[in-house]
Amino acid sequence: MKSFWALSAMAGALGACTTPDVSGTAPPAAPAPVSAKAALDLYYGAIPDAALPVAPAGQPLPDENQVISRILLASCNDEEKESLALAQIAREDADLFLMVGDNVYGDRQGRDYVNNDPDLMELRESFEELSGRAEFQAVRAALPMMVAWDDHDYGVNDGGGTFVFRTLAERIHERFWGLQDGEAGQHEGTYYAKQFGPDGQRVQVIMLDTRSFRSDLTPTDAWGTAGKERYVPAADGTAQDMLGEAQWQ
Numbered sequence: 001m002k003s004f005w006a007l008s009a010m011a012g013a014l015g016a017c018t019t020p021d022v023s024g025t026a027p028p029a030a031p032a033p034v035s036a037k038a039a040l041d042l043y044y045g046a047i048p049d050a051a052l053p054v055a056p057a058g059q060p061l062p063d064e065n066q067v068i069s070r071i072l073l074a075s076c077n078d079e080e081k082e083s084l085a086l087a088q089i090a091r092e093d094a095d096l097f098l099m100v101g102d103n104v105y106g107d108r109q110g111r112d113y114v115n116n117d118p119d120l121m122e123l124r125e126s127f128e129e130l131s132g133r134a135e136f137q138a139v140r141a142a143l144p145m146m147v148a149w150d151d152h153d154y155g156v157n158d159g160g161g162t163f164v165f166r167t168l169a170e171r172i173h174e175r176f177w178g179l180q181d182g183e184a185g186q187h188e189g190t191y192y193a194k195q196f197g198p199d200g201q202r203v204q205v206i207m208l209d210t211r212s213f214r215s216d217l218t219p220t221d222a223w224g225t226a227g228k229e230r231y232v233p234a235a236d237g238t239a240q241d242m243l244g245e246a247q248w249q
Helices: 004-016 036-045 084-089 121-131 134-142 166-177
Strands: 071-074 096-099 145-147 192-196 203-207
Touching (some): 036 166, 096 203, 121 166, 145 166
Parallel strands (some): 096 145
Antiparallel strands (some): 192 203
């Protein structure tokens, strides 16, 4: 794993890579990152879009005045295996298809699903593998899609707002699904909403982000015990958050 000290040094090196001033007056030095996150963000800003995977071209979303009568939903797709479910979905007649999380499993290589790679290469490779699946290509060609993520396409099992690589995870998600130029690309987090149909027949679809702002979970003190298998209620439940204030608004 690259340490945060290494990332800070990397970020400082990036800031120092300026064109020499031949006039003899040196340009002001770039300010040093004030935190590990700032160093990561600077590093991530140097990753070109071309290094991130993109889904096959898909169908446009229904017109805002189109009546929606049939919506398909799916989740938990293992990109390493042939998906009979996606193959069947591609043959269905529907107005909209929602993939609502764990659309790939991009966090399996780390011990206990703990992702220690700041470049999130496994997550990138998982989306690249999904894009090459014939059944996924058939779905993209057949149905308009909206998407949300869950922990395994977020990049870390049971991850929440303290996942230190989430800036890149969000960029990978939005780049792959073509969300970067829409509502989701205008704010922190991947949430967005769409409305279809006229008054009286209107459908609103809200794709929530339950990962980027979620409070830390409280690990169990009795692993595997009934009712306390992995996590237990937080000592102060009133301080817990799932969506974040901006998303609530």
